[in-house]
Amino acid sequence: MLIVPIENRPDWKNPPVATLLLILINVLIFFAYQGKDPQRLEQSYRWYVESGLFEREQQPFRQYLSRATPQVRKSLDAADDEDMPQRERLARQRDMQFEHAAYDRPFIQALHQELDSDPEWRTDRSRFEQLVNSLSYRAYAFNAREARWDTWITNMFLHGDFMHLLGNMVFLFLFGFALEIAIGRGVFLLLYLCSGFGGTLLYWMSEFGTDHSALGASGAISGLMGMYIALYGLRKINFFYHVIFFTGQLRAPALIVFPVWVGYELLGSSSGNDGVAHWAHTGGLLFGFVLLALWMRLGLDYNRNFVEKIDPDTPLKSALSRLQELVVMMKLDEARRAAVQLVKAHPHDARAWRALYNVVKISPASREYHETVHALFKQAGHAARDPVLQDLIVEVAHAYTATGGATPALTESVSLLLAQRLGRVEHIKPLAVLTERLLERQCRHQMMPRILQAVANLSAKAQLAAQAQRYREQLLERFPDSDEARQLAAHTAA
Incomplete structure (x- = not known):
């Protein structure tokens, strides 16, 4: 019997680092450490005979x-x-x-x-x-007679053979990636280990005094299965099932599957010695379910948006849609006020800034237009982490510097910030305008030599020889003691 949830897909923009780390550790232990068991066994056999x-x-x-x-x-x-x-x-x-x-x-x-x-x-x-x-x-396997303290943990990182490892790692990923996003990596790892401990505890109680041993991540992974059910509770989710000859998908409240899983393990434990630690699976299921249920009951944090499939961008998308309606109805003052509030709520979101810019650029001579452009340019420091916002700033910089009119938004600090971001040949025009503004203001900032060197080099690449020569002369004249000026002088002399 196989019943597994297929409710979520991995988000590789936010990879399940903890889950992948657990898989890597298990795989490394199996191949690098357990892989030497055949040689160890051969050595002990040879010693026994010889x-x-x-x-x-x-x-x-x-x-x-x-x-x-x-x-x-x-x-x-x-x-x-x-x-x-x-x-x-x-x-x-x-x-x-x-x-x-x-x-x-x-x-x-x-x-x-x-x-x-x-x-x-x-x-x-x-x-x-x-x-x-x-x-x-x-x-390092857990022996029910010895019950050594270290093996309560180490046993869950060992596997009997490759197929045992493969099956466990598949299930670890299927349940792990979603739980890690939902409850956070730290809590996920803690509850994983606690579930493995719980599975070992129930196995020990069922095999107390015997010489039987258990190994494998199955108890801890069963704990992930129990946690998954506790996380979704009565919410309907999608499952894939394979029972005897029947295969398909079903959508049902998650909680309904829990007694099926537990019953299957109890049936296996009573049907004889099949080499499977069913009591460890049962213990893991119960511990995982109870631990996460208590965690949620106590009101401790988890990702409700992920569980309930709520798009965190829904409020922003609704506000943008409403803003578009105001523009269509030509309610521009109301649209501008709404856009300003949107930017305050989402100060680093390119969509909010574009919405505000699109409203104010209708009146390019207005004070609001220049204030908005100035505020947007000040976001250039954050734009390094957001290519969409960076593209918007570059686009606005091109448009703003191409007008030939007044550019009050280009204060010295903003011009310096932008000049350091516009470092490609295709940005040479706005970069040259920014550099001129800085030269007009007699800017002595420590970044000026580097900016002059960069704009001179980019001008040369753009085949603007006269412009390149002008900025080299400005570098030598205004900052003769800078490293950039000395490099230029040495290159010219050579």
């Missing part, structure tokens, strides 16, 4: 098996099949004994009781156990 442990423990192993369960004796009988070639039979017996010698705790305890008095065996056995315990699933 050190003589296999022969020395053969008789105790036979005695142990004589008291073992019928299932184990059946496995031994299969390994003792006389019709099997002797080499193959010996290999199977050796493999079976190795499995018990490495992992069967009661057998290991029996060995220590019987052979501990032999110092040579004790030394070889200690080395063998060190090699076995270096395997990732022995070192």
